[in-house]
Amino acid sequence: MKPGEEIGERENSFLPKVVNASGETIDSCYQCRKCSAGCPVAYAMDILPHQIIRHIQYGHREKVLSCRTIWICASCYTCGVRCPNKVNIAGIMDTLRNMAINAGGKFGEKNVPVFHSVFLDAIKKGGRVYELGLIVQLKAKTREFLKDTALGWKMFRRGKIRLLPPPFSSKKEIREIFNVCEKGKRG
Numbered sequence: 001m002k003p004g005e006e007i008g009e010r011e012n013s014f015l016p017k018v019v020n021a022s023g024e025t026i027d028s029c030y031q032c033r034k035c036s037a038g039c040p041v042a043y044a045m046d047i048l049p050h051q052i053i054r055h056i057q058y059g060h061r062e063k064v065l066s067c068r069t070i071w072i073c074a075s076c077y078t079c080g081v082r083c084p085n086k087v088n089i090a091g092i093m094d095t096l097r098n099m100a101i102n103a104g105g106k107f108g109e110k111n112v113p114v115f116h117s118v119f120l121d122a123i124k125k126g127g128r129v130y131e132l133g134l135i136v137q138l139k140a141k142t143r144e145f146l147k148d149t150a151l152g153w154k155m156f157r158r159g160k161i162r163l164l165p166p167p168f169s170s171k172k173e174i175r176e177i178f179n180v181c182e183k184g185k186r187g
């Protein structure tokens, strides 16, 4: 293997895996960059959406799964709407996030994956978001206890953060939804 070459450049198994998991025709991308030009959070990404597609085509698995971009994407679907080849990049980003979690490596973005897991946990337990519980969990996991405290206090004073969790009576239904999703992920 040449220096700088990634596994997959000679034998690209990454592209078909992403195509199969996402159901997207990644091969049809001809790098017009309309996706990146319209992405509202491109400024915060380390690899632009059209570059992500190119890296997948080249089989650069490590680079793609360890970048910030897949966690920064807000799943707004602007890119997919603008794409002349109807490549649904938001769906591809979902697939890449799952692949990154399953690969168990180091994430390119520290706090967003933690937020995802805390958020899902909150929905699983309470059926909807209970902001105060979510904030406490997030702070405990990220250890950023002082970050955004002024904003949190302001929200609390304006009644945006409740002290008690909202009532929840659909535990069984929520559990069933999670069971189906988790079964699908394993299958």
Ligand code: SF4
Residues within 6 Å of the ligand: 028, 029, 030, 031, 032, 033, 034, 035, 036, 049, 050, 053, 079, 082, 083, 084, 085, 086, 087
């Ligand atoms: S808009 Fe579509 S075809 Fe153009 S670069 Fe993005 S994914 Fe590729």
Ligand code: SF4
Residues within 6 Å of the ligand: 035, 038, 039, 040, 041, 042, 049, 072, 073, 074, 075, 076, 077, 078, 079, 080, 089, 090, 093
């Ligand atoms: S779905 Fe993601 S990549 Fe596409 S425009 Fe929205 S934020 Fe950008």
